[in-house]
Amino acid sequence: MAATESDSHQDSGAYTALDREPLVLNNRSFGWITNRICGIVENKQPFGWWVLFIPSVILTGIMAFCFVYLIATGVGVWGQKQPVDWAWDITNFVFWIGIGHAGTLISAILFLTRQRWRTSVNRAAEAMTIFAVMCAGLFPAFHVGRVWMVWFLAPIPNANAIWQNFKSPLLWDVFAVSTYFTVSAIFWYLGLVPDLATLRDRCKPGIRKMMYGIFSLGWRGANRHWSHYETAYMLLAALSTPLVLSVHSVVSFDFATSVVPGWHATIFPPYFVAGAIFGGFAMVLTLMIPVRSIYGLHDLITPKHIDNMAKIILLTGTIVGYAYSMEFFMAYYGANPFELQTFKLRGLYGPSTWYYYAMFACNVFAPQIFWIKKMRTNLIAVMIVCMFVNAGMWYERYVIIVTTLERHLTPGSWRVFHATWVDITTFIGTFGFFMMNFLLFLRFLPVIAIGEVKGVTPAADPHAGESHEHGVQEDDAMGYETPASTYPGGVKPAATAA
Amino acid sequence: MSTTLKRVHGYLAEFDSVKDLYHAAEQVRDQGFQRWDCHSPFPIHGLDAAMGVKRSTLPWFVFFGGMAGTSTAFIMQSLTQSTFWSDMGMGFLEKIAETYPTVVQAKPTGFVTLPAFFPVMFELTILFSAFTVLFGLLAFIGLPRWNHPLFTSKRFEKFSDDGFFMSIEARDPKFSQEGTKSLLEKIGAKNIELVEDDI
Numbered sequence: 248m249a250a251t252e253s254d255s256h257q258d259s260g261a262y263t264a265l266d267r268e269p270l271v272l273n274n275r276s277f278g279w280i281t282n283r284i285c286g287i288v289e290n291k292q293p294f295g296w297w298v299l300f301i302p303s304v305i306l307t308g309i310m311a312f313c314f315v316y317l318i319a320t321g322v323g324v325w326g327q328k329q330p331v332d333w334a335w336d337i338t339n340f341v342f343w344i345g346i347g348h349a350g351t352l353i354s355a356i357l358f359l360t361r362q363r364w365r366t367s368v369n370r371a372a373e374a375m376t377i378f379a380v381m382c383a384g385l386f387p388a389f390h391v392g393r394v395w396m397v398w399f400l401a402p403i404p405n406a407n408a409i410w411q412n413f414k415s416p417l418l419w420d421v422f423a424v425s426t427y428f429t430v431s432a433i434f435w436y437l438g439l440v441p442d443l444a445t446l447r448d449r450c451k452p453g454i455r456k457m458m459y460g461i462f463s464l465g466w467r468g469a470n471r472h473w474s475h476y477e478t479a480y481m482l483l484a485a486l487s488t489p490l491v492l493s494v495h496s497v498v499s500f501d502f503a504t505s506v507v508p509g510w511h512a513t514i515f516p517p518y519f520v521a522g523a524i525f526g527g528f529a530m531v532l533t534l535m536i537p538v539r540s541i542y543g544l545h546d547l548i549t550p551k552h553i554d555n556m557a558k559i560i561l562l563t564g565t566i567v568g569y570a571y572s573m574e575f576f577m578a579y580y581g582a583n584p585f586e587l588q589t590f591k592l593r594g595l596y597g598p599s600t601w602y603y604y605a606m607f608a609c610n611v612f613a614p615q616i617f618w619i620k621k622m623r624t625n626l627i628a629v630m631i632v633c634m635f636v637n638a639g640m641w642y643e644r645y646v647i648i649v650t651t652l653e654r655h656l657t658p659g660s661w662r663v664f665h666a667t668w669v670d671i672t673t674f675i676g677t678f679g680f681f682m683m684n685f686l687l688f689l690r691f692l693p694v695i696a697i698g699e700v701k702g703v704t705p706a707a708d709p710h711a712g713e714s715h716e717h718g719v720q721e722d723d724a725m726g727y728e729t730p731a732s733t734y735p736g737g738v739k740p741a742a743t744a745a
Numbered sequence: 746m747s748t749t750l751k752r753v754h755g756y757l758a759e760f761d762s763v764k765d766l767y768h769a770a771e772q773v774r775d776q777g778f779q780r781w782d783c784h785s786p787f788p789i790h791g792l793d794a795a796m797g798v799k800r801s802t803l804p805w806f807v808f809f810g811g812m813a814g815t816s817t818a819f820i821m822q823s824l825t826q827s828t829f830w831s832d833m834g835m836g837f838l839e840k841i842a843e844t845y846p847t848v849v850q851a852k853p854t855g856f857v858t859l860p861a862f863f864p865v866m867f868e869l870t871i872l873f874s875a876f877t878v879l880f881g882l883l884a885f886i887g888l889p890r891w892n893h894p895l896f897t898s899k900r901f902e903k904f905s906d907d908g909f910f911m912s913i914e915a916r917d918p919k920f921s922q923e924g925t926k927s928l929l930e931k932i933g934a935k936n937i938e939l940v941e942d943d944i
Binding site: 276277278281402408409410411412413414415416418419422423426429430433434437441444445447448449461464465466467468469470471472473474475476477478479482483486487489490493497500697698699701702706707708709710 | 762763764766767768770782783784785786787788789790791792793795796798800801803804807821822825826844845847849852858861862864865867868869871872874875876878879881882883885886888889890891892893895896901902903904905906907910912
């Protein structure tokens with residue numbers, strides 16, 4: 248077939264100036280992509296997986312112990328005392344819920360804006376969202392004190408004839424977070440269905456095949472199905488986009504609608520959303536850079552992906568820096584003596600100023616090295632900055648919540664907060680819980696959206712030039728064998744043409 | 746499991762590439778077939794037009810699902826936490842709900858309270874819409890189902906890896922065992938297979 252005018256430049260082999268960077272390196276074939284990603288699930292996990300998994304399970308156990316201890320003893324085992332009634336628990340809640348936002352940003356907003364590079368990272372980022380929201384939900388649930396009464400948050404008719412106060416931002420939060428979790432889970436699962444079918448078709452008959460079979464719903468890749476599926480996927484993206492912006496806005500309402508100096512700020516919703524995306528992307532990179540090297544996904548998660556995410560961190564980090572400065576400026580310019588005093592105590596001479604400086608250094612200054620391209624492509628530099636951001640975002644919430652309450656309106660009740668061992672171990676335990684879930688996800692589900700990645704390769708374009716029709720099927724660097732059962736008749740063909 | 750009686754489900758044919766499938770689909774569409782489909786590991790851009798598949802009407806259902814969420818949230822909140830319905834002269838509705846507003850810090854419970862209900866109305870709109878997307882999609886595509894005749898073909902397993910297939914069902918009025926096979930051969934299909942189903 249003669250190459251047309253429009254695709255002749257692709258046939259020439261060399262990339263011309265106008266070509267986009269390929270999203271899958273080395274012109275990999277569909278078969279290679281399937282093998283590489285399914286191979287992670289089908290083969291023994293590398294040593295690194297166990298090194299991370301065992302401590303994660305232990306930490307999850309410690310977390311469970313801390314919660315049991317709390318239930319058995321009372322919320323007093325946490326360090327909060329008047330006037331600091333919200334401390335590490337709410338800090339951790341906001342921290343974890345913020346982490347989730349990057350997943351939805353990648354899966355929904357980048358989908359609507361046709362950012363095709365999202366395909367390599369969206370699955371893992373969405374999984375991260377779900378696990379982060381699970382961690383987040385634990386803290387307010389236990390913070391209510393009597394966790395067995397937590398069903399009072401749900402609008403269920405009850406014998407007391409008492410209904411929830413729908414005018415309270417705390418109840419808005421219940422709806423926002425539970426909707427966020429549910430919609431994220433639906434979105435994630437819908438994206439998984441075709442890939443579960445891939446795993447199903449590669450499995451030998453048995454319990455695994457049955458489980459993948461049930462969860463892939465009998466998917467047969469029919470175009471009449473894809474047509475509805477793509478519409479459904481786009482609808483979910485369009486629904487998730489305002490949802491993700493609303494969730495952290497509603498979280499910020501917990502503070503912004505109060506009359507506490509330092510909390511009562513109209514800048515909070517956009518400031519929280521930017522911070523959430525900022526911290527979330529740092530966590531995506533923290534997870535994906537090791538995953539990429541442990542599982543050899545260098546052709547799928549390319550330097551371009553990391554570069555793009557580093558740019559988003561730089562942008563949102565700078566927005567956050569602007570918000571910090573503007574908050575301080577408004578405290579000065581707003582001529583409210585209580586607000587100004589709160590900020591003086593927060594940043595200049597209060598008891599916890601070092602948290603404020605740590606926050607500023609980690610969130611505003613550390614990402615600025617991403618202006619340099621060399622730093623965005625240097626994985627070690629990226630990892631170091633992400634660690635700073637992960638820590639910095641926790642400090643940010645601590646500064647907003649705790650340092651504000653420590654110096655409340657009545658100087659007579661001022662008290663400095665000290666975390667107890669339960670506070671600290673519970674928080675560390677949630678990291679174990681998060682990691683354990685993520686590692687189990689790596690173990691049982693495809694970490695990269697197989698179908699979507701195939702869809703962005705040149706060979707997936709029905710109007711592409713001849714040279715792209717078949718990608719390159721090379722030997723797999725990880726040595727994953729294609730299971731014989733995937734070939735017709737169960738027999739592997741003698742040789743495949745390169 | 747297998748019985749001696751078999752029913753012809755239709756033809757399953759394989760194509761070498763996205764491009765071949767795309768151009769083959771255009772020709773099958775032009776022949777006027779109705780009950781046929783293409784199977785691919787990922788959605789192929791433009792194949793809907795090549796197959797003559799109409800745009801999904803799912804968004805309409807989702808719109809009404811979303812509106813149901815908005816109204817549910819509004820009714821739930823206004824009935825239980827405001828005097829809105831009594832103010833509108835429909836106090837009997839609040840009697841049915843058997844509840845009274847919780848007054849916090851002497852904040853009003855009348856018409857002016859309504860803006861406080863917007864966040865929950867928004868969230869439930871999204872929640873109900875998302876459920877409508879999920880269940881609407883499953884209803885539209887007729888899944889989940891336990892099995893399908895196409896899965897009797899061993900070769901068909903490749904559809905989720907790198908295989909591009911076309912299936913033409915015997916139920917199609919234009920189907921004929923000989924004619925359809927020669928059509929598939931003409932449009933470049935490989936490995937044409939007659940799929941049979943246990944009765």
